[in-house]
Amino acid sequence: MKIIPTISKIENAFQPAKEIDTPDRFAGRRQAVQDCYLALVAHGANIAIVGNRGIGKSSLARQVIRMATGEDELLKKLNIPTSERLDYMAMYFACGDAVKTSEDLLERLLTSSACLKDWIYDIPKAKVEIEGYKPKFDVGVIALGGEKRTEVESQKAVGQHSIDIVFTNVARALAEQRLAKHGILIVVDEFDRIANPSGFASFLKSLATNVPTVKFCLVGVAQDIKELMKEHESTDRLFAGSITRLPAMTDDELTEIIRAAEKSIHNFITFDPNATKRLVTLAQGHPYMVHLVGKFALRNAFQNQITIITAENIDLTVKSIAERGADPVLEGRYQKAVASSPQRESVLRALASKIARDGEVWTTEAYKVALDDNVDNSSQYVGQLVTAEYGAEIEKIRERYYRFKDSLFAAYVNARPRQYPK
Numbered sequence: 001m002k003i004i005p006t007i008s009k010i011e012n013a014f015q016p017a018k019e020i021d022t023p024d025r026f027a028g029r030r031q032a033v034q035d036c037y038l039a040l041v042a043h044g045a046n047i048a049i050v051g052n053r054g055i056g057k058s059s060l061a062r063q064v065i066r067m068a069t070g071e072d073e074l075l076k077k078l079n080i081p082t083s084e085r086l087d088y089m090a091m092y093f094a095c096g097d098a099v100k101t102s103e104d105l106l107e108r109l110l111t112s113s114a115c116l117k118d119w120i121y122d123i124p125k126a127k128v129e130i131e132g133y134k135p136k137f138d139v140g141v142i143a144l145g146g147e148k149r150t151e152v153e154s155q156k157a158v159g160q161h162s163i164d165i166v167f168t169n170v171a172r173a174l175a176e177q178r179l180a181k182h183g184i185l186i187v188v189d190e191f192d193r194i195a196n197p198s199g200f201a202s203f204l205k206s207l208a209t210n211v212p213t214v215k216f217c218l219v220g221v222a223q224d225i226k227e228l229m230k231e232h233e234s235t236d237r238l239f240a241g242s243i244t245r246l247p248a249m250t251d252d253e254l255t256e257i258i259r260a261a262e263k264s265i266h267n268f269i270t271f272d273p274n275a276t277k278r279l280v281t282l283a284q285g286h287p288y289m290v291h292l293v294g295k296f297a298l299r300n301a302f303q304n305q306i307t308i309i310t311a312e313n314i315d316l317t318v319k320s321i322a323e324r325g326a327d328p329v330l331e332g333r334y335q336k337a338v339a340s341s342p343q344r345e346s347v348l349r350a351l352a353s354k355i356a357r358d359g360e361v362w363t364t365e366a367y368k369v370a371l372d373d374n375v376d377n378s379s380q381y382v383g384q385l386v387t388a389e390y391g392a393e394i395e396k397i398r399e400r401y402y403r404f405k406d407s408l409f410a411a412y413v414n415a416r417p418r419q420y421p422k
C-alpha cells in the first residue's frame with residue numbers, strides 16, 4: 001500500500017527557493033565535487049566557484065563546507081577517493097547589498113556571529129585587535145545621547161590598524177589556537193554583488209603569506225576568476241588549479257533530481273518517462289528550472305489526485321507558472337522584453353530557440369524562425385532588445401552574432417508559452 005505523503009513533503013520534494021544542503025538530495029556534479037575536495041586538501045590554495053545564475057553554485061558551496069568539516073557522505077556516494085578526514089573550522093557568508101567594498105566584506109566577516117565574531121571574544125589576542133578597531137565598526141550606528149556620532153568623531157585614531165591588518169591579526173590569533181587541524185575555511189557567496197572588490201586579491205595574497213592556514217572559497221556569478229574579482233591582473237596563482245566553473249547539468253544529472261524528489265515522497269506520485277524528458281529538456285541544464293516546474297507539477301498532481309505526471313501535465317504547469325508569475329523575477333523580465341509587441345515576442349523567442357552550444361545566436365538562423373511568424377523586420381526588434389528599455393537581455397558579440405546574457409532567462413523564454421498567440 002502506498003503511504004500518502006504530507007503536504008509538507010510534497011511542497012519540499014523540489015526546492016527552487018533554496019540551495020541543496022543535504023548530500024542525498026545533491027545530484028551529479030562528480031567532477032566539481034572532486035575538484036573542490038582536492039582544493040581543500042591542497043595547502044595554500046584558495047577556492048573559487050563560478051558560473052551562471054541558478055546553475056548550482058551555492059549548493060556546491062554547501063557541500064564544500066560539509067566536506068571541509070569531515071562529512072564524507074557525498075564523497076562516498078560519488079565514489080571519490082579520499083585520504084584523511086578533513087577538519088576545518090568552516091563558515092559561510094553571503095554578501096548582500098550592504099557589502100560594497102572589500103573593506104565592508106572583511107568587517108562583516110569579523111562582526112557577524114555566523115562567521116568570526118563569536119570566536120574572537122574567547123581569544124584575548126583577537127579581542128584586543130577588534131577592540132582597537134571598534135570605533136570604526138560603530139560608524140553611524142551607535143547613538144550618543146540619542147544623536148548619531150559623526151564619522152569624524154568615531155574615526156580610528158592614528159596608529160590603529162586598517163581593516164585588512166586587523167583581519168590578518170585576528171586570523172593569525174585564531175589559527176594559533178589550532179581549533180581545527182586543517183585551518184579555517186571562509187566561504188563567501190554572492191561575491192559578484194560586491195560593487196568594488198578592488199584590493200581583495202592583494203589582501204588574499206598577503207594573507208596567504210602571513211596566515212597560510214586560512215582558505216577562502218569565493219562563489220559568484222561570473223565566467224572566470226578575473227571577472228568575479230573584477231581584477232585585471234592575473235589572480236590565477238591565488239587560486240592555482242582550484243577554480244570550478246560549473247557547467248550546465250547533463251540530462252542524467254537533471255533526471256537524478258526528479259528521481260530524488262520522487263523518492264522523498266516514496267514514489268507516491270511519479271513523472272512518467274515522457275514527463276521526465278520534457279522537464280529535463282526545458283531546463284536546458286539549469287537545475288533551478290527542474291525544481292521550479294517540478295514543484296508546481298507535483299503540487300498540481302497532488303491536489304487533483306493524479307499519481308502519474310505526464311508530458312502534458314508538464315506543459316500545463318509551465319503555462320500556469322507563467323500566468324501566475326510563480327517566478328516573478330523571470331516573468332517580469334519576460335514582460336519587460338516583450339511589453340506590448342507580438343513581433344518583439346516572436347523575435348525574442350526566435351533568438352532563444354537558436355542558441356548554439358557556445359551560447360551564441362546567429363541572427364540569420366533566428367530571423368528565419370521569426371519569418372515563420374510573419375515578422376520580416378527582425379533586426380529592428382533586436383535593436384530594441386539590446387537596450388535597457390527592454391531589459392537588455394541580449395547583447396551583440398560581433399556582426400550578426402548575439403547572446404543572451406543570462407542562460408537561465410533564455411531557458412525560461414523557451415519553456416514559457418507565448419503571451420500573444422500567433
Ligand SMILES: Nc1ncnc2c1ncn2[C@@H]1O[C@H](COP(=O)(O)OP(=O)(O)O)[C@@H](O)[C@H]1O
Pocket residue numbers: 015016017018019020025026027028029052053054055056057058059060257286287288291
Ligand atoms: N547538485 C544539485 N542537485 C540538485 N539540485 C540542485 C543541485 N544544484 C543546484 N540545485 C538546485 O538548483 C537551484 C539553484 O541552485 P543554487 O545552488 O541556488 O544555484 P546558484 O547559487 O548557482 O544560483 C536550487 O533550487 C537548488 O536546489
Ligand SMILES: [Mg+2]
Pocket residue numbers: 057058059189190
Ligand atoms: Mg547562489
